[in-house]
Amino acid sequence: MYNNDFKEIVFNRHSVKEFDPDVKISQEEMLQMIKEATAAPSSVNMQPWRFVVVASPEGKKKLRPLIRFNTRQNDSSAAMVLIFGDMKCYEKAEEIYSETVEKGFMPEEVKEELMGMFMPSYENALKEKMNDIVKIDSSLAAMQFMLVARTHGYETNPIGGFEEDQLAEAFDLDPERYVPVIIIAIGKAQGIPFKTTRLAPEKITVFK
Ligand SMILES: Cc1cc2nc3c(=O)[nH]c(=O)nc-3n(C[C@H](O)[C@H](O)[C@H](O)COP(=O)(O)O)c2cc1C
Structure with a gap:
């Protein structure tokens, strides 16, 4: 059932605009996909991404x-x-770093050091700066979610x-x-999606 063919997953991902309306995704599977997507990295592991899964007819009507x-x-x-970035993501820092310590992945002193170093800069960050941080981080999770979806x-x-x-x-x-970052429509494709092209790497890359 799982597709673990990395190249197939990456190169056959296309934006699908029309889905089979009869296909539903269980909350359990959705949470599993979100778990896999949020293995993505984030700035100081603050994980600012938040998800609102709109699947009910009432929710879809509100979104329309x-x-x-x-x-x-x-x-x-x-x-x-719906993927949002939490501008107060640092409120979960203690929870995040404590678990890392409990699991034995980080010594307590490093946690204290990180909390002392990053927390003030996060708490006092300018709104525009924080907006950038949460959008960059959440976009990485969004991309990973799209690839994870294909494995499912x-x-x-x-x-x-x-x-x-x-x-x-x-x-x-x-x-x-909560700043909105992106919405990802998900389902089983109906019909064949359009393919797109990409600029050649030589045209968009410089080596210094
Ligand atoms: C940030 C972002 C916003 C996008 N917004 C829309 C959108 O509002 N509607 C839409 O149909 N496609 C949207 N797309 C899909 C792009 O048009 C699509 O990814 C691009 O043409 C490349 O095609 P592909 O995804 O099939 O490779 C968006 C893509 C990104 C990354």
């Missing part, structure tokens, strides 16, 4: 007017996964076309704290 020209994906996907036999479409200023509130989140 907020996603502009992406209604087809909303209507047919098994779920629309699903296809995805990353969606940036949505009402950024309304998404958090619509799903009962504090808009000052």
Whole structure:
């Protein structure tokens, strides 16, 4: 059932805009995919990504007017996964680092050192800086989620076309704290997706 062919997963990933509307994904499997996706790295391991899985008809109805020209994906996907970045992610630092110490992966002194070093800079970071941090980190998890989805036999479409200023509130989140990063539509593909091309590496790379 699992696809572990790395090249197939990477090179046959295409943005799918229409899904089989009869396919649902269990909460258990969704959590498993989120677990696998969040093995992604993040700045000082602060893991600022937060997920809202919109799979119910009520949730989809609420999302529909907020996603502009992406209604087809909303209507047919098994779920629309909203990824937010938590601007106060540092509130979980103690929990994160304590577990690392408990598991024996980090000595207590290193934890204290890291907490003393990074916490003030995170707590006092300018809003724009924090916005960048949580968006970079959450984007890495988002990409990993799309590849993980393919290992589970699903296809995805990353969606940036949505009402950024309304998404958090619509799903009962504090808009000052949770910044929307991306929405990922997920499900089983209906039809064959378009292929796309990429610029040659020589055109986008310099060696110094
Ligand atoms: C940040 C981001 C935002 C995107 N927003 C949309 C979107 O709003 N609607 C859509 O249909 N596709 C969206 N896409 C999909 C891109 O159009 C697609 O990834 C690109 O054309 C390359 O095609 P591929 O994903 O099939 O390789 C988005 C992709 C990214 C990475």
